[in-house]
Ligand code: NIG
């Protein structure tokens with residue numbers, strides 16, 4: 001069945017199957033008075049002016065169309081919420097102080113251990129539906145609220161079950177998210193390397209392995225050992241680094257050949273060079289900086305150094321309970337000084353590359369999956385500018401309208 005999206009006011013898309021960087025990150029394709037033809041779940045062709053014949057027509061009413069957004073960094077499977085921390089936070093307690101007092105990640109760990117797999121599944125599915133309604137058609141989900149094998153597996157099984165609803169999900173094992181209260185740091189790193197990683201890999205529960213490498217959590221040396229072990233078991237390395245302080249996470253990312261290094265709000269010139277030399281994608285998380293009232297990071301320095309920049313939400317119950325990627329995109333423009341074109345590449349093609357899905361997603365091009373969003377906006381600038389309300393009018397996933405009206 002050939003379906004034609006017609007009367008597209010502006011069609012904005014990055015191009016290619018690999019992450020873009022430097023000047024190319026801003027060199028997107030912008031078509032006007034455009035159309036896009038798909039057959040089944042794939043895009044066949046697109047262009048400006050007179051459209052081809054089709055079996056079914058979707059009138060986009062002169063609005064903006066972009067690729068479905070790709071959120072390459074989320075912690076979406078968790079028990080409970082943490083709104084009770086807000087008062088402490090407003091009274092001046094820092095993220096690490098709340099964690100040290102047994103709150104923060106560890107309180108979510110307690111709730112996630114208690115929750116049944118079915119309850120976690122239902123809750124995560126609802127959050128994923130809400131993300132889809134905000135334009136996110138593919139995403140990554142991390143574990144990391146178990147810190148014991150059974151709970152980490154429970155979280156990752158939830159992600160596997162969600163793939164029947166959305167096959168374009170990437171699962172990441174983040175056992176190294178914090179240290180559990182019941183074990184010494186040394187014993188926990190041994191447990192991750194000797195027991196947890198082999199078990200997760202044997203069950204095929206994750207594609208990536210991640211470590212929170214920062215002050216007060218895992219050292220660069222521990223991160224390297226965990227990530228190299230993961231790599232031996234076929235899990236591709238990722239890091240949370242330089243969120244609180246630079247402790248060598250970017251160098252570790254380079255040494256282990258990480259696919260991405262995420263957060264990077266404190267990264268300086270040497271760290272940027274390490275990312276460049278290692279061919280690592282920088283995943284920036286401006287909604288986290290917003291909620292933690294912290295620096296946003298040197299986005300422009302990364303673009304100038306030819307490091308591919310992606311932008312994601314980091315959605316989690318503690319440091320940023322926000323699932324709107326358009327909000328993060330606006331923050332990336334305002335505080336990271338990305339242009340609207342650069343941020344579109346960051347939240348689509350580069351996000352897809354950071355979870356190894358850019359061969360089939362992240363751009364609107366013949367052969368790619370028909371994941372697209374019709375926005376209640378005239379053009380890309382308006383999408384960034386009219387922040388704070390959901391502008392996604394219709395969200396199409398693999399050629400199926402999953403949210404909004406088919407004709408918008
Ligand atoms: O990416 N930085 C570490 N982990 C999460 C926060 C997790 C939490 O607070 O529950 C993050 O921001």
Ligand code: FE
Nearest residue numbers: 073075240314
């Ligand atoms: Fe995170």
